[in-house]
Amino acid sequence: MTPPKPKSRPDRVSLWRYLKLFRQDLLSAQPQRLYRAWMAEFRTPFFRSYMINQPDLIDTVLKKRPDDFPKSSRISEGLRPLLGNSVFLTNGETWKRQRRIIDPAFEGGRLKDTFPAMREAAEACVERLRDKTGQQIECEEITSHAAADVIFRTLFSVPIENEIATEVFQKFRAYQRAQPLLNLAAFVPLPHWLPRFHSRNTRRSAQDIRSLIGRLTAERANAIEQGRAPDDLATKIMTTPDPYTGKRFSTDEMVDQVAIFFLAGHETSASALAWTLYLMALYPEWQNKVASEAQALDDHTFAAMSRLKISRDVFREALRLYPPVPMMVRQTTCPEQFRNREVRKGSQIVISPWHLHRQERLWDNPDAFDPARWSTENGKTCQREAYIPFSSGARVCTGAGFAMVEGPLILSMLLRAYKFETIPSKTPVPVAHLTVRSKDGIWLRMVER
Incomplete structure (x- = not known):
């Protein structure tokens, strides 16, 4: 038994067919051979893109020379209405300044400081499911609610039941399902003054979400000024000056950053969970191991997390098979030569965690679910060289450590209380929206343990 993945397309299709597939679901738009290829080229009338699936090439782009391979402006176009000039989309000195302000909030002891809020969100999730035992539940809805609760509690010290938090959550759910990862500007070069062809619903939803986030950040700015702000992530970020310039984020800049915190911290965590x-439902023997280990959470302190080794390995393996962000795109700023192939300036460089994590030349039994692999020599080597669910190098996700506490914690809390079972008629099929989700949801039967 192997976990499901989308059907690959035939090796050769027309450009029109490829673009149509790409907009609908970029995973099933890719051919099967990419799971073995070190590099592949794709040409359009307007640009060339290269998928690199070889560790040393990825290392060059993400670690050794990141300034030479900035984020692709083509991909940014699809996310701009919601994320503005957030740290996820910017490049160069703007991005470096943003990271200098944001990174301290996620360093060292801050994880320990945010743990009580994470635990409260996990406990709230367990309680919300009490009246659903014996029923079929849609898991993406459950995990989205839980992950959003974590973000609001750790960022703004309010639970998901807060009026504004609830409204942001509801509007974002509609946005992420309707918004394709790419819009026309990803394929056709448009002058900067031309409209970006975002749908009216996309623009309206993004504006509504940003307006609500603006209210939260403005309220927090006032609380900081009056000396009554809680010591949470929002306060830490909004009061941290750039060590080079001494300037802090303005309220408008903070809206951009909160938007990406919500996207990266809620959408990706919900997908992974x-x-x-x-x-866990597919492999009940591993589910039982996690549930047994979860008794360590009788200790309510952060120290209990160090005893959730199986849960961490299970979550790590889920991130390998279903990386929430399936592809990352950079662009070349000068001519390059990859694998004896000339790569022009302005080319798109696609790095696909989805394909790298299943690269047949690197991983032992890559399509299998095997949390024990992380203790093998092959698993340890691949974790260093071919495992990038949070990206890598200078642009590694700031919240990677945060996610590796949140995921195993919520997973363990849920499995300590409930048992999850598959529904034979409802096998999920992964597709890529803003993150890797299931085409028709992930339906499981839940019973009390």
């Missing part, structure tokens, strides 16, 4: 629950 939902797939992990499905894998």
Whole structure:
């Protein structure tokens, strides 16, 4: 039994067919051979893109020379209405300044400081499911709610039941399902003054979400000024000056950053947790191991996390099979030569965690779910060289450590209380929206343990 993945397209299709598939679901738009290829080229009338699936090439782009391979402006176009000039989309000195302000909030002891809020969100999730035992539940809805609760509690010290938090959550759910990862500007070069062809619903939803986030950040700015702000992530970020210039984020700049915190911290965590629950239902022997280990959470302190080794390995394996962000795109700033192939300036460089994590030349039994692999020599080597669910190098996700506490914690809390079972008629099929989700949701039967 192997976990499901989308069907690959035939090796050769027309450009029109490829673009149509790409907009609908970029995973099933890719051919099967990419799971073995070190590099592949794709040409359009307007640009060339290269998928690199070889560790040393990825290392060059992400670690050794990141300034030479900035984020692709083509991909940014699809996310700009919601994320503005957030740290996820910017490049160069703007990005470096943003990271200098943001990174301290996620360093060292801050994880320990945010743990009580994470635990409260996990406990709230367990309680919300009490009246659903014996029923079929849609897991993405459950994990989205839980992950959003974590973000609001750790960022703004309010639970998801807060009026504004609830409204942001509801509007974002509609946005992420309707918004394709790419819009026309990803394929056709448009002058900067031409409209970007975002749908009216996309623009309206993004504006509504940003307006609500603006209210939260403005309220927090006032609380900081009056000396009554809680010591949470929002306060830490908004009061941290750039060590080079001494300037802090303005309220408008903070809206951009909160938007990406919500996207990266809620959307990606929800995706990873939902797939992990499905894998637990598919492999009940591993589910029982996690549930047994979860008794360590009788200790309510952060120290209990160090005893959740199986849960961490299970979550790590789910991130390998279903990386929430399936592809990352950079662009070349000068001519390059990859694998004796000339790569022009302005080319798109695609790095696909989805394909790298299943690269047949690197991983032992890559399509299998095997949390024990992380203790093998092959697993340890691949974790160093071919495992990038949070990206890598200078642009590694700031919240990677945060996610590796949140995921195993919520997973363990849920499995300590409930048992999850597959529904034979409802096998999930992964597709890429803003993150890797299931085409028709992830449905499981839940019973009390």
